[in-house]
Amino acid sequence: MRAKAYQLVEWQKPPELREVDVRDPGPGEVLLRVGGCGACHTDLTIMGIPPGFMPYKLPFTLGHETAGWVEAVGAGVTGLERGQAMLAYGPWGCGRCKPCRQGSENHCERVVELGYHGGGMGRDGGMAHYAIVPSSRLLVPLGSLDPRDWAPLADAALTPYHTIKRMQPQLVPGTAAVIIGVGGLGQMAVQLLRELTPARVIAVDMSAEKLSRAKELGADNAVRADDKAQEHIRELTQGQGAELVMDLVGSDATLKLAASVARARGLIALIGLGGGVLPFHFFGVPTECQVVAPFWGTLPEMLEVVELAQAGRLRMTVERFPLEQVADVYRRMHEGTLKGRAIITPHG
Template sequence: MRTKAYQLVAWQQPAELREVDVREPGPGEVLLKVGGAGACHSDLTLMGIPPGFMPYTLPFTLGHEAAGWVEALGPGVTGFERGEPVLVYGPWGCGRCKPCRQGSENHCERVSELRSHGGGLGRDGSMAHYLLVPSSRLLVPLGSLDPRDWAPLVDAALTPYHAIKRALPQLVPGSTAVVIGVGGLGQMAVQLLRAVSPARVIAVDTSAEKLARAKDLGADATVRSDDRPVEQIRELTRGLGAELVLDIVGVDSTLQLAAGVARTRGQLAVIGLGGGVLPFNFFSIPQECQVVAPYWGTLPELMEVLELAHAGRIRMTVERFPLEQAAEAYKRMREGTLKGRAIITPHG
């Protein structure tokens, strides 16, 4: 079978819509009819990196947030039926090392040997009509949720959830969490904080529209990042700062802001791939403040996020684009004009 796919063909060049072959699934594999493929800002980062920086072999299809319907099962695969809606867990590890066997394929010990991090990250991803998933262990039943709208659970929800869960012991009544950047991923972070913790949530952004949306999704307070944000957040926290700061942007200015509003013994989680640098010395961050770089989340955590979606505790704001308009989705992303998460829907 021949079909279309949005592929990264050359480094530091835009991806291209190309014709590709689709093969039948082999032993243990599952062929997925793609419902939705989330477009992520990290894809823009990937397109812009220089040759040799990543171990990936070109070309490969983009799309590391995937949901769809089971199209065909390879020999030996049981537990799924044709037409069943599923999510695809994003990080594809070896499946055999200790972290992988614990459901933490985002921490696979053999990732350097694999020379990829999953579909859309070195291997063919979901921005195509069909996706070949290497193992049924990576599939999570989606139930009644529409695959065309909920693919971003795999990253846009899972990544902040993983960071928030690390900090839950500190997010007690009276605590504060700050979310810097409330686009598609930041909006999920606000909702997740509201769903799983009693912390007061402060949203920070340059866009009044995005801040209004964050308020609607549960943020207790909003702060414009171009209007004395450190002073405002310090005032809101009685001068103490926040127990958790999620920097969804990751540029120099947001990292500086994050360090300026974190609390002693707090956590500063750098989620955004903006390429910024946080200078470090004894005086650059509060005492005993942890700086972490969360990477995706575990398979059990994805199942927990899915339960929150089924319970109506989190909502997904999306804009759908046909596969032929994938480039337009990334153009809108660069311009900052997306209202939520862009999702490529190859089958309409």
């Protein structure tokens, strides 16, 4: 069978929508008919990395937020039925090292040896009509959730969830969390903070429309990202700053703002890949404030995220696009004109 896939063929060159062979799944593998695949800023970063920077081999299909329906299974796979809606866990580890055995394939110790991080990151991902998942252990049932709307649970929800879970014991009544950038990822972060913690949720963005949406989703305060943002956030936190600052943009300007509004013994989470740099010195961040770069989340955490969505406690703001428009989607993402999470729906 032949089908289309959006593939990175040459480093630092535009990806191509190509015809590819769809092979039968091998032992332990699952073939998904892709329902939806979320477009992520990380994809733009992958498109721009220089040769040799990552251990990936070309070509490979982009897309690491993949959901769809079981089309076929390989030898040894049991418990799955054709047509069953599934969400693919993004990080594909070796399955044998200690982190993988603990469900933290995002921290697999053999990434360099394997030559990939997961589908869309060194191996074929979900920007295609069909996608092979290397093991049924990497699939989570969606139940009644539509793969065309909920594929971003695999990253846009999982990554902020992982960060928030880490800080949950500190986010008690009277504390605050700041989210810089309330696009697709930020909108999920707002809801997850609202669901998991009693902290004051402060959304920061340049777009009045996105700030309004953040308020609808549960943000307590909306702050425009201008030269008054630091002062405004300090006022909202009684001059103390926020226990958690999640930078979903990652530019020099947003990192500077994050450091200026974090609280002593707090945490700055750099999630956005805007290419910014945070200079580190003794007076560069508040006393004993941690700076971390979260990478996805664990498989058990993704199960929890899906359960939140199944319980109706999360809302996903999405825009659907056919596979033929994927290049235009990434152009709009670069321009910042998308309203929520763009999802490519190869089968309509």
